[in-house]
Amino acid sequence: MKKTTFVLVLLLFFCSYGTFAQDTVRVSMQEFIERGIENASQLDYEQQKIHLAENQIDQVNAKRYLPSFEFSTQHGVVPGVVSQRDDLSEDEYYLDPNLKNDWEDWAVFTRAEVSAAQPLFTWGALSNAVKAAKSAAVAAKEQFEQQKSDLEVRLIELYQSHILTNEIMRLLEEATNTIKDIEKQLEEKQEEGAEDFDESDFFKFRIFKSEFASRAAEVRESAQMTRRIWNYVLQAGEDTLFIPEESFLDPVTGELREFDYYRMNAVSNRSEIKAIEAGMNAAEYGLEAEKSRNYPALVLGMSGSFANTPNRPRQSNPFIINNANYLSASFGLIIRQNLDFLSMNANVERRQLQYRQTKYLREAAVDGIELELNEAYKNASLSKTKVENTDEALLISKKWLRQEQLDYDFDIGNTKDLIDAMKKELELRVQKRRDIYDFNTDMLELHRKSGLPLTPIFNNED
């Protein structure tokens, strides 16, 4: 019995070990972006808008060739005809005013009709409608690009935040070990009753230790959250752990250029502007198409009709139409003119308003971009300065710490000064990582607002 229990426990152990074993997969920033975009439902939704716009082009294009082309057939059972006059042949029955239905002779009646109309000249109404639809499709594509860029920004920020979290976690781990060692040494000094032991320094140190523990807990929670979001974005299963390929958070290499450089790029490259400009084109072509409807259109019309009923004889006289048996065809030029000028003028006016609306929208967008860019440029400049200043402060703190370490090694140091130097150096190391993260994300935002490519700044390609 004991042996069986032991085997069961062993089996359970190995089963559970297998269940929780995770594969670690390193993901580059590019791969992370690609997978994030692939899994984004919002972009799938936006993609359908492009398909709808392309479908609209097909629809408008189809109206250029045989927009009206119909074919119909009719079928039924009809009685034959019988004449009481012997002097008339079957193809002369129309001469018999007393011709009667023959209720004993039934046959199938079949009639087929075909009609078509091909516009020949419409004053540009159709070609402008096609151009308007094409411009609308361009606008849809640019709107998609805008959504995609926004998503890319969020994904890159998420990727960078994971590296930041990893870096801070490493610093915390290092600092936690250092704090433990310091506490042990201080306790030893306290027990020994060392001359240079200061009780108040020890209290301060323990307060710092508690505060540090709270901050460490915050960072660990933040790390967990980042991992959960990563798993969601990558749709990772429980058996896979995705981590960033890069271990270190470095500042982006591209330098911050003059403001005008970003402004010029924004006006010419931003998807939002391109989408509005495409919308303006669509409105302009739509206006032209609407104006064309005021003029007569030249159309080529064609029609054909055929009927056959076996028990009703065809009449040979061309002036006599027998609905049961006949064949006719016709084609010719048609001039069509809509005479509802009041409605047409109202439609033209609506189109003009729409065109003016898109023009103002572009101006408003340029104004908005100017404000956004100013904000983004200010943030990037400020965060760049912060990185530089923190770097300088960190260098000073390293020198200070080195000084205190040397003093201690030569037995002329002071506990409080060494602890203060270590605290400050640690704080500044963490601060520097955060400042780099802020700088990178601010530069990213600046590039997004300028319509510049996003990933090259992280690959030394700017």
Place this chain on the structure above:
Amino acid sequence: MKFFKNYFRISLIVLLGILFVQPVDGWAQRDVSDIKQLFEERDREIKALLGPKGTEYTDEQREKLKNIINGNIDYGEMAQFALGDTYDELSADKQNEFVDLFSTIIRDQSLNKLDIYRAKVTYEDITVEGDSAFVSTIAEMDKVRTPVGYELEYEEKNGTQQWVVTDMIIDDVSTAGSYQRQFQRIIRKKGFDSLMETLRKRAAR
């Protein structure tokens, strides 16, 4: 204060850098690629001597490691810089004693944590200007990067012209500069004799 001393020793080992090499004939070459090759060769030599983690070393092996690690430091130059104008005011005997104490302290500390020398070293840049050179490296271990720079001088040592290390800039902090600040502070507060006494105590540990 064992922790602080250990902490200092670990830091100093990092300070000393990953690659200090013996003054052999190869160090007489003055080309950038040759300097890099020599650094790489010595790095391999140290790593080969270190072996895998957990290796126990004999006294002979430790001495050999100490020689390779510290072999090409110009202690005289570094000590002179650290002491500043005071150095010139000293007698030759005092100067020699000071340099001996300084080198003893650095050599002793270099073997306190050998794992440091297992770090992966990447050479970022090597510049040579006349008789001076600067080697910029990144030492990476356990996902911690430490920039390590070496200032080199091409000068006569042990009868041959060769590259010698005159300063190590570890994690952006100059080793010679740190010693200079500390020594000057002690001299300013307590005088040169007190500094010598402190160094003697430290070297005797």
